[in-house]
Amino acid sequence: MSxxxxxxxxxxxxxxKVQAALEALIWSGALPPGARLNEVTLARQLxxxxxxxxxxxxxxxxxxxxxxxxxxxxxxxxLTIDEAMQIYExxxxxxxxxxxxxxxxxxxxxxxxxxxIVDRMDQRIAGGDPEGFFAGNVEFHEHVMAFSGNAAMExxxxxxxxxxxxxxxxxxxxxxxxxxxxxxxxxxxxxxxxGDAASARQLAEQHTRSGRARFLTAIAYQExxxxxxxxxxxxxxxx
Amino acid sequence: MSxxxxxxxxxxxxxxKVQAALEALIWSGALPPGARLNEVTLARQLxxxxxxxxxxxxxxxxxxxxxxxxxxxxxxxxLTIDEAMQIYExxxxxxxxxxxxxxxxxxxxxxxxxxxIVDRMDQRIAGGDPEGFFAGNVEFHEHVMAFSGNAAMExxxxxxxxxxxxxxxxxxxxxxxxxxxxxxxxxxxxxxxxGDAASARQLAEQHTRSGRARFLTAIAYQExxxxxxxxxxxxxxxx
DNA sequence: ACCCTGTGGAATGTAAACAATAAAGCCGGC
DNA sequence: GCCGGCTTTATTGTTTACATTCCACAGGGT
Numbered sequence: 446m447s448x449x450x451x452x453x454x455x456x457x458x459x460x461x462k463v464q465a466a467l468e469a470l471i472w473s474g475a476l477p478p479g480a481r482l483n484e485v486t487l488a489r490q491l492x493x494x495x496x497x498x499x500x501x502x503x504x505x506x507x508x509x510x511x512x513x514x515x516x517x518x519x520x521x522x523x524l525t526i527d528e529a530m531q532i533y534e535x536x537x538x539x540x541x542x543x544x545x546x547x548x549x550x551x552x553x554x555x556x557x558x559x560x561x562i563v564d565r566m567d568q569r570i571a572g573g574d575p576e577g578f579f580a581g582n583v584e585f586h587e588h589v590m591a592f593s594g595n596a597a598m599e600x601x602x603x604x605x606x607x608x609x610x611x612x613x614x615x616x617x618x619x620x621x622x623x624x625x626x627x628x629x630x631x632x633x634x635x636x637x638x639x640g641d642a643a644s645a646r647q648l649a650e651q652h653t654r655s656g657r658a659r660f661l662t663a664i665a666y667q668e669x670x671x672x673x674x675x676x677x678x679x680x681x682x683x684x
Numbered sequence: 685m686s687x688x689x690x691x692x693x694x695x696x697x698x699x700x701k702v703q704a705a706l707e708a709l710i711w712s713g714a715l716p717p718g719a720r721l722n723e724v725t726l727a728r729q730l731x732x733x734x735x736x737x738x739x740x741x742x743x744x745x746x747x748x749x750x751x752x753x754x755x756x757x758x759x760x761x762x763l764t765i766d767e768a769m770q771i772y773e774x775x776x777x778x779x780x781x782x783x784x785x786x787x788x789x790x791x792x793x794x795x796x797x798x799x800x801i802v803d804r805m806d807q808r809i810a811g812g813d814p815e816g817f818f819a820g821n822v823e824f825h826e827h828v829m830a831f832s833g834n835a836a837m838e839x840x841x842x843x844x845x846x847x848x849x850x851x852x853x854x855x856x857x858x859x860x861x862x863x864x865x866x867x868x869x870x871x872x873x874x875x876x877x878x879g880d881a882a883s884a885r886q887l888a889e890q891h892t893r894s895g896r897a898r899f900l901t902a903i904a905y906q907e908x909x910x911x912x913x914x915x916x917x918x919x920x921x922x923x
Numbered sequence: 924a925c926c927c928t929g930t931g932g933a934a935t936g937t938a939a940a941c942a943a944t945a946a947a948g949c950c951g952g953c
Numbered sequence: 954g955c956c957g958g959c960t961t962t963a964t965t966g967t968t969t970a971c972a973t974t975c976c977a978c979a980g981g982g983t
Contacts, residue, residue, distance in 0.1 A: 485933095495968085495969090595774065597770040598774045724963095734965090735936080754944095755944050755966075
């Protein structure tokens with residue numbers, strides 16, 4: 446397996462690897478919102494030339510993580526609360542539409558797969574594994590989108606969920622949130638199995654709105670709890 | 685004005701200009717679907733270096749016009765009918781949602797602007813100006829999306845409509861189609877003005893489906909009429 | 924004290940050279 | 954005559970070098 450892994454590693458361009466590295470840097474907070482991506486410094490740090498760094502930055506611009514200004518460089522972009530709300534609304538519409546479609550087209554295997562995911566998430570809640578729950582949550586939503594059979598919608602949904610996840614990581618920290626969310630998953634799944642498209646759409650949209658509410662309370666909590674933010678803010682990439 | 689124009693022209697990077705040029709080449713058929721974008725040839729032709737061409741190609745990948753394969757280059761991408769159908773479905777959901785939201789939030793100026801666009805389109809139909817009608821059509825849909833107040837949804841809609849327009853340009857060639865489409869615009873506009881969200885959503889989704897149907901008949905006509913396709917296919921960019 | 928302007932340095936935009944990869948053509952064997 | 958492997962060649966990926974732009978800071982004037 447490690448040879449396959451190595452081959453796959455080697456089979457992607459430097460730009461891709463640099464892009465992943467930059468994502469990690471942004472994700473970890475080493476590159477805080479508003480920070481400029483210094484091409485020569487990052488290139489030195491990653492052991493590559495400026496070219497791949499430039500390409501990676503442009504790619505990240507397309508995913509919405511950075512914005513590039515002519516002759517000024519690429520800056521880490523941060524979602525405003527308002528933008529997050531708009532994305533939640535978009536996702537709500539897409540997820541509702543997908544659920545409605547899946548309600549009339551769901552196969553036995555698909556139902557089993559979804560049920561297995563939800564069961565696994567319950568186990569992880571019981572086992573006190575929030576990271577695992579978070580992964581399962583993403584898996585559930587993406588499976589619903591994939592099973593609904595519209596690749597374009599799925600791509601848009603996944604894309605925007607990724608953007609949200611920059612901010613959303615801690616939304617499930619409160620223990621009750623996870624159980625609550627998974628109960629909504631179960632109700633949605635039952636509607637889908639029952640073939641009730643209208644109800645499935647309704648529940649899916651409702652679930653997304655609940656997620657938005659959880660997100661907002663988490664944000665509010667984060668704001669109230671200032672953490673050692675200013676310190677992290679000052680962490681820059683230096684030569 | 686020409687100084688402003690010149691300044692604006694100069695104020696964008698070469699990559700942007702190259703990207704526009706490549707789009708034009710693809711649009712015009714000089715780079716037919718499946719053709720490879722030869723970096724050195726295009727660079728020579730446009731009088732720039734390979735760097736901007738590469739960046740432009742990567743940007744075009746994001747917009748869906750080309751796909752790039754590692755160590756093989758960028759290839760002009762063509763939408764399959766199935767992908768087009770999926771995009772129509774996505775747009776239907778988004779446009780319906782936007783119309784519903786606009787129905788409860790539409791201001792007087794917005795209503796006037798939309799009505800003006802529809803009126804202009806009727807004039808262009810009467811005046812035998814299909815190009816103008818097409819532009820107005822785009823304008824109407826994008827205004828509805830913009831007025832609905834969700835920038836994320838608007839961006840997704842515009843993005844995907846652009847992809848479709850590669851194939852869709854001739855959908856309105858049949859004279860009756862234009863009048864039909866604009867009548868649907870009027871009905872939708874009335875529902876919005878009446879503040880009837882459910883009806884607006886319904887009409888907007890219906891309108892998108894009608895657009896899909898027009899697209900399909902246009903495609904079918906195009907397929908039946910083989911045109912001198914093979915000749916165009918051979919037109920390559922040579923040094 | 925404030926503002927404006929000119930200069931210096933640093934960072935990006937662009938171009939040209941180098942390396943590595945994949946496709947195409949050629950040759951030999953079967 | 955056809956197929957498989959090798960070699961060649963064209964093209965992309967990457968690095969390096971050069972040109973241009975912007976920002977900060979110092980200096981002088983008001």
